[in-house]
Amino acid sequence: MPKLMIDDRKIEVAPGVKVIAAAEQAGIVIPRFCYHPALGSVGACRLCAVKFLDGPVRGLQMSCMVEARDGMVISSTDDEAVDFRRFVIELLMRNHPHDCPVCDEGGYCLLQDETIAGGHAMRRSMGKKRTHRDQYIGELVQHEMNRCIQCYRCQRFYQDYCGYRDFGVMGSASRVYFGRYADGALENPFSGNLIDICPTGVLTDKPARFKGRRWDFQRAPSICIHCSLGCSITVNARYRELVRVEARRNDDINGHFICDRGRYGFAFANHPDRPRQARINGRDTSYEEAIQTTTQRLSEIARTLGPDSIACLSSSRAGVETQMSLKFLTRSQGWRQPGCFVDRSEQNSVTAAVGRLTPERVVSLGEIEKADLILVIGVDPILEAPMLALAMRQAQRAGAGIIILNPQPVSVPFAYDHRPISPDDLCSTLQKWTRSISSQTRTESHFVEKHEEYRGPETPSVPCPLPPVDSLLQNSRRPMIVCGTNIVGTAIIHAAADLARDIHSDCRFPGLFYVLPGPNAFGAAFASAGGKSFSDILPDIETGNIKALILVEADPIFQFPDQERVKNAVKQLDLLVVLDYVPSRSVGFAGQSLAEMVSPAPLHVVIPTLTHFETQASFINQEGRLQQTTPVHVNGLPMSQLTGGKHPPRKFRSDVPGAGARAAWQVLSELEAVLSSTPADSITFADIWYRIGLAWNISVENRTEIPGNLRILSTTVESEPMTEHYRDD
């Protein structure tokens, strides 16, 4: 462990760490442009110069290019180093357009920060500035080349880190140009990260263009809910409108980046048709009336037809609080247990996967990058969990072998070894490998495979003959098994877990990584334990055994394949209650006027709820990690929808227009309170977590702020037995 001194501070770092990173560990941030922890050092910008005063290296050197070594004495404040850095800034600003007032990077701009910090202000050069033509690079990222400082971050991210080949660097000398061959949308599904990574205003957020400065925004740390990985994001809102999403660093999961789906997929929160007002039979009403009417009808039904005639369904996109509140409600009233899945096989798959994750085997996305062999079963990473593809690419760049078991090749940005195994044989093949591995002893050689240079997402994989997978697994040091839950059935999910269990490895157990079908599918598995999926209760609705249905952020009318059948079934209900924050099919159905409906008139109630941008909400990602969002703004009609895009009015009012929604768990808790005749106003977020803590037998220290490293696994928390509903299918 090298010991060195930076700016009179003694530090000790791991071998191989660059001085710039070592300094950061000591709290000293050396200026930089081209260096980025995820992209590494390339010594291009020359801004990170420091003076080496003593030790194995002497003089002015780039701190990103020199490894920290024993006995180094380094000064980042040395006069020459400071003057050199000022010089570098002066050079970079020589061609800068100085158009900061109209640059969306303002507030995010590393160039502004370094320019001021570096002490450069006056442009001494009298020459003309270089100019470039901007390109159209799609609807997501805006391109303004004149602001470029040629740090090469974008090109390195795009080509090296992500493996896409339609954006890069052209030209030479002082006319290097970062862009595409021709105008056109970027092909990289991670292209939005260019915005975060570009230290200047060349690559900025296009949908958010000119919508405000960083300091105008309300900002809050949050979690992406577009797939089960649960990447960390920062959310920006202004005037009650979500404006942009940025990646938030989380080394356990997404590192520095997120996918474009996660970055741009927030339109639902601003949707003009979002339910904002409670409705009864198509008529706007007050929240209080909606609660009252609903509880009355529920009590009636329970009294006359029995508690079993009331069914509740939540979803894998609902937060833990919502899912569990629904569970508490049904329990307190003796109703059927709630379901969280529309489809039975999905519930089975998720339940199976959640049941098989153990503390020894579970791995985070961040650890996937450290694998030396990844076996991928039944997942299309780019579609189902985009950041997983990026993590696997990093593993592959570091030398890992990747084996994909799929009938067809999948489109991923890295070279892999494709084993076309038919779905019928998949399970037996996995079982065969498990048997052969269990009977073998480990040999000392470890997995080394020569990979062809990556030639693009469509490239067919490495040619045969391929070494047998079982021996590769047996001999790898950090094998990881990635398994989907979407197209594969429970048998394969179990076979994958068995395989992971039986690979013995010197260092640790092999990793098991499931991809689940929703941001809180994991929580849904707990919440739906003992409950049935929608497809299983549908017959009961059709036969009239179920007369009341409560849909909580669930949309079976859209998701169930036979929509006519669902509609006909729900028409027979006495009561349909839909709680949601999106204008879903189910909301639309329940929100329409009932004029032409049969009598006795059923009761349809819509109660608007809050998104996780407007309330605290917790989600358990596919590795069991419990994560929480922070509200970024209050719920209400976005100003732009109120004013038709005009300047916000200077009239002040005390209420927020369109703010009729509440968190789903609040609504559910209130329903429970009214039905149980207990006071409702006392139910807080902390109360909910107190109850969840009791239910799972976990202690949550601070019940309003859940730590990001808490894993909720079926083996570590107490829950009802999760049984898979096998049927002969």
Added chain:
Amino acid sequence: MQILFQNRQPDRIASLEEYRNSGGYEALTLALKKYTRAEVQQLALDAVLLGRGGAGFPAGRKWMTVAESAPFPRYMVCNADEMEPGTFKDRVLIHTDPHQIIEGMIIVGYSVLAEKGIVFIRTSYENAARIMEQEIVRAKEAGFLGKNILGSGFSMEIAVHRSAGRYICGENTAQMRAIEGKRANPTQPPPYATEKGIWGLPTVTHNVETLACIPHILRHGPEWFKSLAATPTAAGTKLYCVSGRVNRPGCFELPMGTRLSEIIEDHAGGMQEGYQFKACLPGGASTRFLPKSFYDIEMDFDAMKQAGHRLGTGSIIVFDHKTCLVAATLNMIEFFARESCGWCTPCREGLPYIREILSRIESGEGCNDDIPQLRRMCRYLCNTYCALAPGAVSPVESLLTYFEDDVQEHIRQRKCPFK
């Protein structure tokens, strides 16, 4: 004494027969049959063969850094990019006796077990490229290339790679990228080229002239090679190019360490009528101006270094007293600014800035602040990613050191005093 130029004829290249008659390919036979690979390396080291591409790194030492366990195939690159302004020795050498370069490549190839040879040639040397292509075929027909050369078990093929034209492609790491079909940005070690070069495989690069020395060293021994030089610490002969305001510009093979005055006066025919020697660049445009006070300097690596200068490629560009050195420096900075690879800030942005200031001075719009600013830039441009920029500022820095009066005069008179 003519060694590399022993077969030099006016307007004709030496044939394979002529080369063989003068002892050509004997060294290869010796290397393959008599010496171990380690012995070949040791011979080059003992001969103090310093790289002629400009950096002067000991050739034998470079080969020794190729690890025995290093992967195959390994590469041997002949650097015939020669884009250093004022330099044309490699061109003359290829047009004189191409087989000694090929033989040198095979011997180096054998010493590091590199089976893939590549001759990297600049665009304007199309003629030389064709010569090399043709003579490689002849060498192969004669059994010096191809499979199992002279029954030794060692095989080697040589291909010619034509550059599409950039000075930076002469820098060996950038050149490797160019050969791979990538943008020719240099890369800094680690890893070293001899560990991970072209396609991540060990690569040894040598200048044409360095390679041409090798057969002679093997045949006549290190002591003989050292004795060729004019100065005690130097070794071998040197191809000095002389251009500019002299009577007989050309390329001359002379003992390493021959005095500058002798090269200019005895070999290049002295200054042209009516012109006086003002300064020269001793080793191409990326070396420092040598004013008249250095007229008698011994032109070898050590003596130049001791004098605070660099031998570079040993290509002497002679400037006369009527030529404006500010304008000449501006011309060279224009070149370097155009040829920067664009990777690092000080070079990419600093060279155009220097060009801006120099052209202002040259056109009479300079101010007194320009000189300190230029000095600062010259100092800081030595902190770049590769050696291009430090070379590029050598003329500027030495202009300010030796000819500051000329620069001041431009500023004072608000015009170029030479116009």
Added chain:
Amino acid sequence: MIPDDLKETLQRQIAATDHPREQVMDVVFILQDRFGYLSDPLLEEVAALVGMTPLEVEEIATFYEFIYRKPVGRHVIHVCDGVVCWMLEYQSVLDYLRSKLGIDYGQTTDDGRFTLLPTCCLGYCDRAPAMMIDRKIYGRLTPERIDEILGKLR
């Protein structure tokens, strides 16, 4: 755009190397010699031949001096502006060419015969002033010699 027989030759040439990418500049030069300049359709065909994306070919093509991405005349005159030629009559050579052809740097004569471009030191300093046309070098230029050289090029 590339005729089939040429395409086959190129494909063979590319297949003979371990890394198709290594051949990219060779292929570009062959096509440029044949078609004058590397047009977009040609560049895209090159990309397909060597298994690169058009962007990747463009990254390299725009890096170098002697790849023409815009139309040029049948002969491209590169006048050496290296420091030695500059000292020895570069300016008068350029002036002569400019007035003779009626074009400046970057331009092409109306009859499409010549394009005029500068180039850095050609490595023929012993024969300054020099120029390069179609990768052939002409040194010790005088107005008469220029007339003679250009006269032979149609």
